[in-house]
């Protein structure tokens with residue numbers, strides 16, 4: 001998407017004062033564009049920016065909006081307003097006047113109605129008329145929208161929050177130093193710059209791994225030994241000076257796994273990158289001191305214990321979400337969330353980086369989907385029907401851009417809470433919710449079971465290297481309940 005964005009910007013007029021446009025899925029899973037707009041609301045620029053975002057999205061949407069998973073109906077926030085004009089309906093959230101003075105982060109989303117019960121707040125007539133004016137600047141909104149919608153109505157959601165609230169989101173240095181009147185755009189997707197004169201084996205068009213599938217049907221790579229050149233990968237990614245957050249939970253007796261986890265990570269995990277470990281534990285005094293190489297930090301964050309392992313495992317989603325909000329968002333580019341009862345045995349490097357990264361569970365990669373241990377009860381928010389499903393992903397690793405993992409953990413945590421309210425616990429707790437999320441929000445990179453093995457499982461012929469593997473543990477000994 002990054003390249004597309006730049007190509008588009010070269011060709012098209014983009015209003016000044018737009019910064020950092022990102023293409024994302026919004027929290028309802030809808031396609032959206034999000035950007036900082038350093039302008040008061042309802043200025044010409046503000047309206048022009050919405051037109052720009054809309055027309056940009058029409059060029060980027062590869063799949064029709066009808067497939068978006070909007071989650072549960074009725075999930076709109078209080079204060080949501082809508083206004084209709086022709087075929088388009090415009091929704092706003094939050095109070096535009098609160099942030100009218102200094103500009104904001106805008107999210108323009110396309111999608112279907114979230115809730116039929118959304119009502120216009122009568123007291124906000126003035127904001128509605130301001131929104132109506134936005135429509136009038138669309139040169140040809142009907143044709144813009146008709147490209148996308150087919151028989152269903154398309155809705156345009158405009159949501160925003162004040163830049164004042166956004167101060168803690170880091171803005172790239174070059175953007176900060178540029179004058180606000182000069183548009184500076186930097187996508188989060190870096191160019192794959194490779195140094196000149198780097199010698200490496202010529203890639204072949206005809207020869208490669210044929211014993212395993214190395215690409216998903218939605219064209220995300222599946223990372224296996226032999227599909228990438230580690231020297232080339234390192235030369236591309238190291239100059240980006242990335243920081244990788246790594247969360248690991250060691251609650252109760254699981255602190256005993258920390259030393260091996262950390263010591264082997266120092267040998268094999270993201271070597272040569274800035275790594276920030278976040279260790280969550282109820283026993284901070286039992287966290288071993290491990291020598292960290294330069295550029296690597298460890299912080300210990302205290303969390304409550306529990307007498308149910310299911311709860312410890314599942315609460316990770318919520319704690320990762322809130323820690324991203326409170327600090328990781330400012331401190332890292334990518335994040336990996338890993339099981340602690342594991343060790344690294346070989347390189348786990350930048351080949352694993354992607355916007356949303358999942359790993360194929362070692363126990364099910366040769367199985368048909370009907371045998372996957374997905375949650376099968378329709379009453380659960382993690383439900384997956386028998387005839388759906390791509391892979392069975394392991395809950396021991398989630399990764400990607402901090403923002404994308406933030407969305408994932410937010411959605412999974414909320415769905416877990418809805419289930420809990422209905423007295424349901426999904427078959428494999430957060431792993432079930434993860435699988436449901438990834439079925440409808442496809443990962444951009446998939447790691448082969450090399451990246452998640454289990455010590456008790458004999459190596460199979462397609463697995464040439466075991467990079468990360470769960471240790472054999474005595475469940476009765478380490479877990480608070482069995």
Ligand SMILES: CC(=O)N[C@H]1[C@@H](OP(=O)(O)OP(=O)(O)OC[C@H]2O[C@@H](n3ccc(=O)[nH]c3=O)[C@H](O)[C@@H]2O)O[C@H](CO)[C@H](O)[C@@H]1O
Pocket residue numbers: 248249250251252253254309310312313314338339340341361393394395396397428429430431452470478479480
């Ligand atoms: C290989 C793999 O995909 N493993 C998943 C699997 O079983 P596992 O048997 O691997 O689950 P587990 O016991 O390792 O628990 C998951 C993680 O929660 C933490 N923890 C758990 C219990 C405890 O008392 N203290 C503590 O700190 C710890 O970081 C541990 O690594 O199913 C779980 C579902 O609930 C998780 O999705 C695991 O990621």
Ligand SMILES: [Mn+2]
Pocket residue numbers: 339340341396470
């Ligand atoms: Mn585990």
